[in-house]
Amino acid sequence: MPADTAKPAAPSRTPVYALVGNPNCGKSTLFNALTGLKQKIGNYPGVTVEKKIGTAYSQHGHPLTIIDLPGAYSLAARSPDEAVLRDVLLGRRADTPIPDRIVCIADATNLERNLYLVHQILDLGRPVILVLNMMDVAERAGLVVRAARMEKELGIPVIACEAINGKGLVELKLAMSRHDLPLSRHSWAIPAPIAPAVSEIAASLSENDRRPPLIARAEALLLLTDQDSVRVAGSRPLSERTVEILRSWEKRWAAQGTDWAGALVNSRYDAITELCTHVIERGGMKTGASVSDRIDAVVTHPVWGWVVLGAIMSALFLSIFTLAQFPMDWISEHMASLADAVKHAMPAGDLRDLITDGAIGGVGGVVIFLPQILILFFFIGLLESTGYMARAAFIMDRLMSRVGLNGKSFIPMLSSYACAIPGIMATRTIEDTKDRLVTILVAPLMSCSARLPVYLLMIAALFPVATVPVAAKVGIMISMYALGTLGAFGFAWLFKRTLLKGEPPLMIMELPPYRLPKIRDVALHMVERAWLFLKRAGTIILGISILLWALTAYPKAPVGATDAQQIAQSYAGMAGHALEPVIKPLGFDWQIGIGLITSFAAREVFVSSMGVIFNAQSGEGNTAPLRDALLAAKWPDGRLLFTPLVCITLMVFYVFAMQCMSTIAVVRRETNSWRWPLFQIAYMTGTAWFVCLLIHQIGRALGY
């Protein structure tokens, strides 16, 4: 190894630190504590899947650039999220500065496995600070980790930390602002049969692929532990010479029966085990079943496991219908009185209509569903922060394997109940590209929070009387979620058998110990989602509502026309009428058609559009709940428009149809082509149309 100390960071430039470690070791918690930002925290591996840059201030007030990264078990990346870490560290990402220094975070309760990645990082020859996190958990388990001894063994600063309680932060910041961070006295015995190959490949990498010497050596080691070595070389393909050398060594070893990759891993673990005997004392370790083990005995029990899963789901939907009622009525009342106040205060005219019908009618209709959406996020937040997510994947793996996926795909699918966008991002933890693609394709079928307002409005229209038991509403709601989930499974099965055939995937996943949910994390996440929802209501939904109002108000009908005639001959009416022939077989008229068109921007826009369209027709009277306006709507021949059958059909349409610009944009980015998002729109919306056609026609034939 070269010089003993690193060059002091040039004073003109803020030093860049990367936070690196195994999944779920507390990197994002530490990042938030250092920078005051709000990265998402959760108790399962793979919460962070993209880098995030923030600024912290040293004890002396100097800025430090900090990069939070996805977790990885090894630099030999197996999945896209791990590749983000590798590429940032090796300086392959054009949008991220190459880190000057690395803060390695290791879970003190699980040191041996955590040190494997640290061991690889030390190969990079950059200054490293090692943080031993979760010291509180280690202490409770009776595990003593001697940081000082470790510091002596490794020759780098080692800092004991409890990121969650902010303990150790000052020490960490002091270490980070040191100009003279020492390089590790990192030397380990590369197994004898492999050592000459490492030097030869490293030499070729620095000569033919222009890698800096230390990176060349680290990369040579990586190439040897990866099955698909060329892919690991990243964006630029390796030079022919390097590949040639690599292949000839592999051939030689294969002939001799040398297990080169295994030998490399083994010798790293040998070094780690040796280190750990000096720094870990297990003397006081408690024996017997831990709390997590006892919880798991129930949660993953062949019978109780399913009961628990069912109970969680039922509790979620029951609270959506019961707990949310009060705040929802409150918001709805205030929206109505606001609209009425404007009606009384302003002279009649286009501007007044724009405010009451366009802005308040449209946005208000959506905003009243905020309480339900918060409840949904609260539940998902609980699942994420306790550690249940990983158990759900464990329980579901067998079922998922029937459709050709694995339990890991279930985590993105569960996240998609909140919103398909984080769900699709979460597929980055899936190793196999085809499995990842299949999961991306089906994730939007899981009913997201944007569908909730549509379902709730339709259920309200379905059961206008107050005497209907909550159970019926909950039942319909659960059926819609179940329908979407079954659809997702069905299509995954279909795609895995046709378009994207592949090997049955692996299910190698860590099950983290349960932790008490951090109410603060869950609450922060809820506030953030609420803010996002309101922002959407105030921007996209407001914008579309105003635009839609304008499209319903112009061109002006001749004087004396009724409000209904005005809308019918407006621009929006024309569009709706143009669509009507396609959707009439489903029982939808042109007014619903307008809603279907506008909700291509986002699904909840359907509700605001119905608000705009039907409020505009309700004339001068007081603002009535949207539900009543819908129930009064009729076909030209006097039949009711929103019959129970149409309400159900509409819900089913929203279960299947792909109507979300942001999802389309994310799928395009994650799959790197327009092919898959376009395919997704076609298959999902096509299915929606066919299923609705079936339901409506069969329903009609049965006399509904």
Next chain:
Amino acid sequence: MAETIKLSSLAIGASAVVREYPKQGNAFLRLREMGVLPGTTVTLIRTAPLGDPLEIKVRGYNLTLRKTEAEHVLVEALKPST
């Protein structure tokens, strides 16, 4: 040296030392990197409600793997210590 059996046929709750390990295959390299090596002690904690995958304890943490992978890992069962 005692007889080796497949990791997948280990009794629930029993501990064993890994003996033979496939050299090739993505799954096995990953398992290796996560600390399951020849000579490592593992404990079979449970199987999932539907029989697959398995949950093992290794180096102090819990890890899942499918039976199809566990079938290729040969282990030597340890006598339950009192």
